[in-house]
Amino acid sequence: MLSKAQIKYIQSLQHKKNRQKSSQYVAEGDKIVQELLQAGMPVKGVYATAGWLEQHHSLVNRMPPGTVTEVDAAVLKQLSSLTTPNQAMALLDMPAPVNPLPAAGTVALALEAIQDPGNMGTLIRIADWFGIPQIICSPDCVDVYNPKTIQATMGSMIRVRIAEYDIRELLQQTKLPSFAATLHGKNIAEFPVIKEGIILIGNEGRGLTEDVTAMATHRITIPRIGGAESLNAAVAAGIICGRLLI
Amino acid sequence: MLSKAQIKYIQSLQHKKNRQKSSQYVAEGDKIVQELLQAGMPVKGVYATAGWLEQHHSLVNRMPPGTVTEVDAAVLKQLSSLTTPNQAMALLDMPAPVNPLPAAGTVALALEAIQDPGNMGTLIRIADWFGIPQIICSPDCVDVYNPKTIQATMGSMIRVRIAEYDIRELLQQTKLPSFAATLHGKNIAEFPVIKEGIILIGNEGRGLTEDVTAMATHRITIPRIGGAESLNAAVAAGIICGRLLI
Incomplete structure (x- = not known):
């Protein structure tokens, strides 16, 4: 279960200034969360329905303890800024800043x-x-x-x-x-x-x-x-x- | 001013089956209504704010009597299916069906x-x-x-x-x-x-x-x-x- 404070924190990441302050962001969507986990991205939290977690248990099982939370559709809707509801959401660290000058040959x-x-x-x-x-x-x-x-x-x-x-x-x-x-x-x-x-x-x-x-x-x-x-x-x-x- | 029946009719055109029944549709947006009038499209009604009508009076003056209606922003919002409000809306006849087979050389x-x-x-x-x-x-x-x-x-x-x-x-x-x-x-x-x-x-x-x-x-x-x-x-x-x- 997610605490009220956790829900509030995830909702706060809908705003750019909060994302910049915390260097974290959320990604919503069944497929995108799956891809993030497959690619080994710095996922700090997964919030998904029981059905989604079951379907992707082999991916989810690789996550450290305490980072995967089963939530129902109503909570996901509360967390989301999108109109179309999803079954899964991920919390991620933003990547470190990269050199803006593209390398020769690219x-x-x-x-x-x-x-x-x-x-x-x-x-x-x-x-x-x-x-x-x-x-x-x-x-x-x-x-x-x-x-x-x-x-x-x-x-x-x-x-x-x-x-x-x-x-x-x-x-x-x-x-x-x-x-x-x-x-x-x-x-x-x-x-x-x-x-x-x-x-x-x-x-x-x-x-x-x-x-x-x-x-x-x-x-x-x-x-x-x-x-x-x-x-x-x-x-x-x-x-x-x-x-x-x- | 628009009658309640007119407002209801325009709103009904948000649904495909009503558009097909009446062979009419609406186009929303300041620029698009302007383009429709300039191109001499079969515009059957213009519903726009006083400011928009004033700004485009030379285009609007070409319309037959009774086809141009000044409405306020609140009524336009009521007529619209879009989230971003516009200053002008047009009611149009659908074009006659065209031959689906493209001509040689096109x-x-x-x-x-x-x-x-x-x-x-x-x-x-x-x-x-x-x-x-x-x-x-x-x-x-x-x-x-x-x-x-x-x-x-x-x-x-x-x-x-x-x-x-x-x-x-x-x-x-x-x-x-x-x-x-x-x-x-x-x-x-x-x-x-x-x-x-x-x-x-x-x-x-x-x-x-x-x-x-x-x-x-x-x-x-x-x-x-x-x-x-x-x-x-x-x-x-x-x-x-x-x-x-x-």
Whole structure:
């Protein structure tokens, strides 16, 4: 059983400032908790229904004593910030900060002011699909440990390192080529496949700032054939990865 | 002012069966209503705040008498099915059914059992960006006139014709090549740009049915470099369009 204080603590992690203070976050969802346990992530607590615990007993049995708590659906609903109820939830330590400068010979995704938690999760999933080891988020991006983001990553945040860093600083300090997604750049289809570089994606409504667009070594555009004003930021990132990385 | 009966009617259009009975639907959002009026769509009613009507008076003045109603924010909230309030809403006639078989020399997107209204809207926006004139939805797709879908299209549903049709029938009857998105097909990067054909995208969780995959003239795959199990259906469609169409 969970104490009132434990319930209150887990609920408090719905807010970014509490997550930052405690360096912990929660991940909700049957499949994602399973993946976290399989991957040997720093899971500090599992809260799940009797049925879920039984189904995944071999994974759960590896956890240290006192870290697995059976809770009923009503308590899980109380702990959750999501509208769709889940059968399992995990409490995790945030990973240690990583060097924001991507290594030579690698590709990174740099995100400026991405606001939608679902888009952020989808972007992490795209990075994971294309084997991009690192994402750099500007400080004004939505928090990657937001419960909605964690759910939208479908487990991919396990495999992608995420750093928070100023994008201008990043571009000043890196020696890698950089590719700014803009509406007025060079046709993406004219670029060869890259082995290293930073792909820059901007805010959902405004795109990249002028500074960052100007600082990039390349400006790239997905040619528009029809009438839409713009593409969803995550879709645009997917299309760019689908041209530059495969 | 809106009568109670009018309010009840507009609210009833949140449900698919009522939309089908009346052949009308609502579009919510400041920008989308503006686009609908600019494009000369069959708008039968505009319900908006005094401020919105004033700001867009040149568009609103073209509407027949009695079709524009000033309402306050509280009434708009009552009419809306969305959580984020808007300043304007439009009532529209559904377009007449279109021939589901795409013409020779054109590209179409065919969707099987897409369930998420946001994904559906994003798919329509992708089609619009790449100049795809037509989408064919299987009967078990989420309704495209769902308010959340209409909002996610960002106005693109104005420019893309949408037909509901059985995908097997479509593939039996068409003479165009067809490209089924699957995890076990030929690398998408090895295909040349196409001028005509049907791009097939399946359900978010299960993908395309085996029947449809087998019936397609080509099976295509976005090669996975990293660890993600899958890509979001709309992102996958975007990546495929970004290889086959540009």
